[in-house]
Amino acid sequence: MSTFAPFDPWAVFERASVRWPDRPALRVDGRTWSYAELHAEALKIANWCDSALPPASRVGLLGIRSVTSYAGVLGILYSGRSYVPLHPDHPPERWQQCLQQAAVSGLVAPAEQHERLRSLFDLPLNEHSGPAPGGPVPGQEAYLMFTSGSTGGPKGVPVGRSHVSAYLEHALTTWDIQVEDRCTQLFSLGFDLSVHDLFVCWGSGACLCVPADDNALRLSAYVQEEGVTVWFSVPSVIALLHRMRALKGGAFPTIRRSFFCGEALRWPDVKAWSIAAPNSAITNLYGPTEATIAILEHPITAPFEEEGIVPIGRPFPAASTRVEPTEGDVQIGELWLAGPQVTAGYVGRPEETKKAYVASGQSGPAWYRTGDRVRKDAAGVYHYLGRIDEQVKIAGHRVEPGEVDACLAGKLSGGRAVTVSVERNGMQRLVTFIDVPMDTAEVARYAAAHLPAYMVPEQVLVLNTFPMNSNGKVDKAALKERARHA
Amino acid sequence: MLETEVRGTLIRAIGPRLGRLGLTEADVTDDLDLLRSGLLDSLGFVDLVVAVEEEVGHQVDLVSAMDSPGGTTVGGLIRLFAQRK
Numbered sequence: 001m002s003t004f005a006p007f008d009p010w011a012v013f014e015r016a017s018v019r020w021p022d023r024p025a026l027r028v029d030g031r032t033w034s035y036a037e038l039h040a041e042a043l044k045i046a047n048w049c050d051s052a053l054p055p056a057s058r059v060g061l062l063g064i065r066s067v068t069s070y071a072g073v074l075g076i077l078y079s080g081r082s083y084v085p086l087h088p089d090h091p092p093e094r095w096q097q098c099l100q101q102a103a104v105s106g107l108v109a110p111a112e113q114h115e116r117l118r119s120l121f122d123l124p125l126n127e128h129s130g131p132a133p134g135g136p137v138p139g140q141e142a143y144l145m146f147t148s149g150s151t152g153g154p155k156g157v158p159v160g161r162s163h164v165s166a167y168l169e170h171a172l173t174t175w176d177i178q179v180e181d182r183c184t185q186l187f188s189l190g191f192d193l194s195v196h197d198l199f200v201c202w203g204s205g206a207c208l209c210v211p212a213d214d215n216a217l218r219l220s221a222y223v224q225e226e227g228v229t230v231w232f233s234v235p236s237v238i239a240l241l242h243r244m245r246a247l248k249g250g251a252f253p254t255i256r257r258s259f260f261c262g263e264a265l266r267w268p269d270v271k272a273w274s275i276a277a278p279n280s281a282i283t284n285l286y287g288p289t290e291a292t293i294a295i296l297e298h299p300i301t302a303p304f305e306e307e308g309i310v311p312i313g314r315p316f317p318a319a320s321t322r323v324e325p326t327e328g329d330v331q332i333g334e335l336w337l338a339g340p341q342v343t344a345g346y347v348g349r350p351e352e353t354k355k356a357y358v359a360s361g362q363s364g365p366a367w368y369r370t371g372d373r374v375r376k377d378a379a380g381v382y383h384y385l386g387r388i389d390e391q392v393k394i395a396g397h398r399v400e401p402g403e404v405d406a407c408l409a410g411k412l413s414g415g416r417a418v419t420v421s422v423e424r425n426g427m428q429r430l431v432t433f434i435d436v437p438m439d440t441a442e443v444a445r446y447a448a449a450h451l452p453a454y455m456v457p458e459q460v461l462v463l464n465t466f467p468m469n470s471n472g473k474v475d476k477a478a479l480k481e482r483a484r485h486a
Numbered sequence: 487m488l489e490t491e492v493r494g495t496l497i498r499a500i501g502p503r504l505g506r507l508g509l510t511e512a513d514v515t516d517d518l519d520l521l522r523s524g525l526l527d528s529l530g531f532v533d534l535v536v537a538v539e540e541e542v543g544h545q546v547d548l549v550s551a552m553d554s555p556g557g558t559t560v561g562g563l564i565r566l567f568a569q570r571k
Contacts, residue, residue, distance in 0.1 A: 217531065425533065
């Protein structure tokens, strides 16, 4: 273990499994796996990786909520390889794009999915195997996560084990998660916030509680049944629970620590959450995938404000931040990030890498340009103001409307698609306008077959011509206005 | 009567989405699971229930309904609304 960074993701799990072998590590599919049992499962996957796949390669992982996925993440890391999660609900075409870009050497999935995967891909699939005979290997890359790309198709962000270690060092030395804690695992494994779920929990010796997919609408019952004490979700979940009238006073009495990340957190949602989970401290986290999970934090204390959004807070101690002024005021502008959590670029996308990353040089470190417009106040606290581009968040997922348009262009035989987002019932929804008289259901069906569900427009509307602004471009503000009343 | 009302509202609400799965109104049978079929996500399901509540003029206990088997099927939703007159 001496070659591992102290907060390497495998190393933190390994330490917990040595120290607390009999404590519960994972609750999934109605069964509890102790640290020793999960460790043993991980080593079986690691052994298969070593016997079937090239060293240091990338391994696809179908992110189904089963023990195979969690042991898969651990086993792939143990073997010194990197995992590439596939969201189980995404269309196979999307999987294909991700697997090709990542050049994966094999796939890990529960056995019952193998037949389907064999019909789709010509890749080795995990097989039953004994435990790995060798020791763990400290690889370079931990995972490759895909996010929406504005120029068409998903773009992959390779995240190193050192980046994850830097995150875990802060998380595990600051947030005081205890062995007795029971932590939620609500994020898809294809979303980098799941890395927090897994390794902040396991690094603390706590138990990871994985609700089944169809438990999403009965989270308050799940939390009480499982005695969940640590919550982590996108803020949209609060809006959903609120709309379900599930945020009654004390509905989540067991929760003592809540984290929110992935999109702007509104003060009214904080207020509602604090009533439903009255025993919980609340922390707002901020960070793009390119800067590994989260890199700024804002512990929230009363009194809460009545409206507006919660600050994104201050950077973690090892991180560097700066405001690149876009207006006269030097404290308002684009947020740039640097430090040990900041990654180096996208897989096979030199142009997009060049746009989003500023290489290190005499003027200082390498910076990642977030595209987020922020204000830094006199106390050094950052406040999120919006985007400098058109990216939107749908339930925490980054969506480049241009990617939706580029996808639909393949269906419109010369016509154009322009997608905008509008807020309805406290959530962002996508509406796509097309300028060809087509069956809109057919266009929506095409989108559903090619894009993740959160990128499929809620409505497709036909316009004879798009409204134009004085610069001769499509007037998106006018389209948004139409979408609001559609 | 209530059943017809609920079913009508439900079909109106999910109608635009049926096409994307290649379904028609005839496929909206009692055992169609609105979530598992991929027709709606969690938020869409809650929106649908709220829309039906507004149409029929009373609220239902959505949280406890989720505990019952088949709670997210068409038939499950109709039963949910039928429980309270």
